[in-house]
């Protein structure tokens with residue numbers, strides 16, 4: 001399950017064209033690209049399934065195309081109005097990604113599928129299903145509702161389930177933007193609840209794809225090997241306790257800036273999903289794990305939040321920022337929604353501008369691999 005030798009050579013050649021030369025980086029990037037784009041697909045005669053990597057190669061070709069025509073990218077005016085909690089989160093994720101998103105009109109980001117799934121799960125209002133007195137109305141989506149069964153241990157959410165919903169950011173009737181005119185920060189949290197002690201808290205949900213540990217691997221199925229589902233579950237249990245700093249900053253922004261209610265703390269909730277085939281042989285997503293982190297605006301988090309705000313402010317004021325090259329990681333870049341528009345994953349540029357300069361998007365002249373020439 002992976003690239004053929006020739007597919008890998010071609011993908012590596014394209015990465016070299018983009019200016020990425022570190023072999024280790026390329027390998028990890030391409031591996032992660034596969035998990036994002038690769039699909040098990042039925043063969044023409046329907047007798048077997050094969051792992052189709054063509055979407056990963058197509059995405060790299062699309063990046064080459066964008067960079068070839070970089071002067072045709074439509075620009076946006078970078079405005080300094082309200083900073084949103086999501087801006088702070090995006091900036092903390094990667095300043096280059098933030099700058100690209102603010103500078104370019106991007107017709108199609110490379111993680112539309114993830115965004116679509118996130119919206120689907122949000123529309124299903126998983127968190128509200130177990131809360132009393134909330135009339136949850138499911139929204140019909142392209143996926144079968146039958147896949148949406150709770151097959152996970154959600155006991156860690158008990159404190160949320162026993163609270164009262166005050167604000168639902170996913171309801172068209174009650175949704176509003178909380179503006180803080182003093183800090184110029186705008187917030188739309190997923191939910192605000194009141195706990196049984198009368199304290200208010202925000203909840204922010206994030207959805208991550210992660211293979212269900214209970215699923216047998218290809219080898220386990222084929223060779224009747226004893227499944228290591230317990231080992232895999234332990235790995236996921238450990239992973240699910242790691243919460244990304246950019247998401248924490250988003251929750252801190254809500255606690256700090258929402259003034260319509262006094263927000264005492266926040267919860268970050270991570271849901272993990274996988275896919276399965278339903279009775280009609282359609283692949284449908286389902287949730288199999290959930291974890292949560294309680295976040296207080298304490299001294300430590302106050303410093304974390306202030307650093308993020310000052311750094312973003314300085315960037316917008318000066319239009320320049322020094323990129324931390326150690327923060328540019330292959331997996332993160334492969335999963336990034338604007339990777340096709342980014343020149344910083346090459347690690348060639350230590351400076352970052354806003355608006356994002358198209359000069360960062362130049363292509364290198366690289367010899368086409370001999371082995372592939374025969375096929376042209």
Ligand code: SF4
Nearest residue numbers: 094096097333336342
């Ligand atoms: S590809 Fe990497 S360096 Fe570029 S914007 Fe995305 S995360 Fe940042």
